[in-house]
Amino acid sequence: MPRLFSPVDISKEEKEVRKDYFDRHTPVVICDDSAREGEKFRVKVRLGTEYTHPDEPDHHIKYVQLWNRETFLAEAHFAPGTMGNNPSHVEVDFFIVPGPVSLNLSAMAVCTKHGLWQSNPREVSIIKN
Ligand SMILES: [Fe+2]
Numbered sequence: 001m002p003r004l005f006s007p008v009d010i011s012k013e014e015k016e017v018r019k020d021y022f023d024r025h026t027p028v029v030i031c032d033d034s035a036r037e038g039e040k041f042r043v044k045v046r047l048g049t050e051y052t053h054p055d056e057p058d059h060h061i062k063y064v065q066l067w068n069r070e071t072f073l074a075e076a077h078f079a080p081g082t083m084g085n086n087p088s089h090v091e092v093d094f095f096i097v098p099g100p101v102s103l104n105l106s107a108m109a110v111c112t113k114h115g116l117w118q119s120n121p122r123e124v125s126i127i128k129n
Contacts, residue, residue, distance in 0.1 A: 006118040024051040025114055027064060027107035029122040035098045036127045043094045045107040045119070052087035056080060058112065061090040065108040068096075080112075102126050 007015075007026060015022055027045050035041040045064050047053055053061055057080045065075040076092045083090065090109070103124040109117045 002116045004116050004118055005114075007120050020051040021114075024048040024053040025109065025111055025117045027109040027117060027119040029066075029105050029107050029119050031105070031122060031124060033123075034125045034127050035103065037098060037100050037129055039129075040095050040097055041124075043096060043105060044091065045094065045109075046089050046091045047109055048089050052089055053111065054087050055083035055085050060112055062110045062112050064090065064092050066094045066096075067106050067108065069104050098124070098126055100126060100128065 005022070005025065007022075010022060025047065027047050028049060030044040030046060031042065043066060045066060047061060047064070055061075060080045060082075061078055063075050063077045066073045073096060074094050076094075078090065103122075103126070105122045105124060107119040111117065
């Protein structure tokens, strides 16, 4: 079983010492606080807020997934060189259509060298039409 890196499991001290390593691998879910039931809703997933990740043949971000609680929603795959072989913030826009129940979104990302990384969860309330 792979080790899962999650912001909630990493101590504050470890995060500070290896800040660039954690930042460049950790996906962040970026979206509005609320969505309208039955209407298309954009959810952006971006890796790293400060530090960029390499895009090399043996070291790149392979895929990004979007989850709602324990339900898998979508994923995007990347070949090496997609970011021009330059360090970058991998970024994906997913479009989902929420039902009547609030969302608890999270993202997963895999680095070919450094494994599986999880975002913090993001609560989204639903506005009924
Ligand atoms: Fe990496």
